[in-house]
Amino acid sequence: MxxxxxxxxxxxxxxxxxxxxxxxxxxxxxxxxxxxxxxxxxxxxxxxxxxxxxxxxxxxxxxxxxxxxxxxxxxxxLNLNQIWPVVIVGVGNLGQALLRYQGFSRKGFEIVLACDINPSLIGTRINGLEISDINNLEENLRRLKLQIAVLTVPAACAQNVADKLVSYGIRAILNYAPVVVKAPEQVHIINIDPVVKLQNLTYYLDTKDYQGLDNK
Amino acid sequence: MxxxxxxxxxxxxxxxxxxxxxxxxxxxxxxxxxxxxxxxxxxxxxxxxxxxxxxxxxxxxxxxxxxxxxxxxxxxxLNLNQIWPVVIVGVGNLGQALLRYQGFSRKGFEIVLACDINPSLIGTRINGLEISDINNLEENLRRLKLQIAVLTVPAACAQNVADKLVSYGIRAILNYAPVVVKAPEQVHIINIDPVVKLQNLTYYLDTKDYQGLDNK
Structure with missing residues (x-):
């Protein structure tokens, strides 16, 4: 194969x-x-x-x-006969929702690291996991030998953070940031920005059927 | 075309x-x-x-x-020369994170309806929008003539809720529930379950490189 x-x-x-x-x-x-x-x-x-x-x-x-x-x-x-450890980078609304999501561990993924730049978040615990300082990301990633990152940072810093993730050994990124993130060919990125998905769906909708918000 | x-x-x-x-x-x-x-x-x-x-x-x-x-x-x-109104069905962790997300309105989507079955949520406001009772979904959807739904309900009820959405006129569903949701051919569904996306990424990873969680 x-x-x-x-x-x-x-x-x-x-x-x-x-x-x-x-x-x-x-x-x-x-x-x-x-x-x-x-x-x-x-x-x-x-x-x-x-x-x-x-x-x-x-x-x-x-x-x-x-x-x-x-x-x-x-x-x-799909290499699912093991538990895959995952880092969540960016613990805003979406990152927090993912940290609280129970579905990962049941399906072979364990969030073992979550980090943010916000001092008021660092050191707090969400769903049992202590949020770490993004400045310690390299050290933590090299220690844990993680390959998968979930990127939930603002668009403006997504590329910069992704570049760092790749240089620290990350090889797969689930990108929630609403921006195209580039990486070397051997790194796999899936974009999961909901707006991009919604913009895909609207292609199939009939604009003539729509009456506008006047009826609200 | x-x-x-x-x-x-x-x-x-x-x-x-x-x-x-x-x-x-x-x-x-x-x-x-x-x-x-x-x-x-x-x-x-x-x-x-x-x-x-x-x-x-x-x-x-x-x-x-x-x-x-x-x-x-x-x-x-892509029919993006208009604002598309959207309903969020299920206001748990993920639904709440999406309600707080600022990216929709900037990109042509407006969340005009959010509903849940939980009495402690109904009537509360998140990001200015009052959470409505899912029992009023049919009335609300028909009044607002919505075509797009974001489905953030538990897996166990996702198909049942999706069936109702379709019968009330919804024609596009962004499905976050970790379950395959079926709909008639004219309804478009995009699955955005993060586990499914992660399981796609692991195909490309090298299991031999991974040292396990022993190093944690």
Whole structure:
């Protein structure tokens, strides 16, 4: 399996498949067809089969996929058979909400470091984790050998902070800042700015249907 | 221009291009080449040209794109020449963080409705907006004629709430709940669950480099 040959868009869909498969597992299902899985995640059955074919065969034609085997295979592909430690950089409203979010630890991620520049936050605890000084970021990242950062800083300093993260060994950034952050090719960045996502959705909306705020 | 023929992945990139173009505009730039724009958003120049070619020509070969003209064109394509009103459904940690986020109004979105099921939240104000009772959702959505919802409810009720949103006229959902939410084909859903995004990033990381939490 050569990672270079698999399109990023296929990798993007795998966690969605995993989410749907886990739902099926909770419902006690043992087998699922590509048609049903596709229906659950709103892609075609052919797309499911094509995506999975990049990683070898996961089922015989006509008999469907074994749910547990497919879950374990996708988890292995995505390197999810371990707990991934994560740093949150920037503990404003959004950073605090993420620190309080219970979903990370259940899904294989543990926030082990959170830092900010604000002296009134440094040393306080949120959800049990003490907020550290961003000035100690290099020391902390090198000690903890973290590879994943969640970037929740203002747009104006996002690039500067990202550059530092990369130089301290971070190789994957989940970027909430509303700005394009650049990094060397070997560093993977996913932009999760809600405005960018909303601006994607409005393409599909019909402006003629909309009556404006006059009715408020 | 037939919306059916343009791949979703192209539409997904347009807001990113817009973000980069706005940065260039703030820096006083009048013209940008596909190579430079591609460098800013980390796609190839050929990809930029191909994506933009779906919407007609935006520049002459060799002379680059006019930044302002390209911004205005992309804004028109994405229906951003209006303020889009948005409802936030679920005012927990994340919903509250989004309500306090200043970035929406600057980028063409206004949160005009926020609702929750929690009696201790209903009637309180966050960032000037009074939290309404989710039981009044149908009445409020029909009155305000909203098309866009941000879904920040627990996973267990996400599908049920999404079904209601769709039946009340919502046509685009930004889904933060960590669950696959289904909707009819004419409704567009973007999943923004951070765990799914992190599980995408771990694919690219090297598990061998990681020393575990022993060093903490």
């Amino acid at each position: 050569n990672k270079q040959n698999i399109p990023d868009i296929v990798i993007q869909r795998l966690p969605i498949y995993l989410q749907a498969l886990n739902q099926l597992l909770r419902e006690g299902r043992g087998v699922v067809s590509s048609a049903e899985l596709g229906h659950l995640v709103m892609v075609t059955a052919a797309q499911i089969r094509k995506d999975l074919s990049y990683f070898g065969g996961f089922g015989k034609q006509g008999s469907g996929y074994n749910v547990i085997y497919l879950i374990e295979s996708i988890r292995a592909i | 037939n919306k059916q023929n343009i791949p979703d992945i192209v539409i997904q990139r347009l807001p990113i291009y817009l973000q980069a173009l706005n940065q260039l505009l703030r820096e006083g730039r009048g013209v940008v080449s596909s190579a430079e724009l591609g460098h800013l958003v980390m796609v190839t120049a050929a990809q930029i040209r191909k994506d933009l070619s779906y919407f007609g020509g935006f520049g002459k070969q060799g002379s680059g794109y006019n930044v302002i003209y390209l911004i205005e064109s992309i804004r028109a394509i």
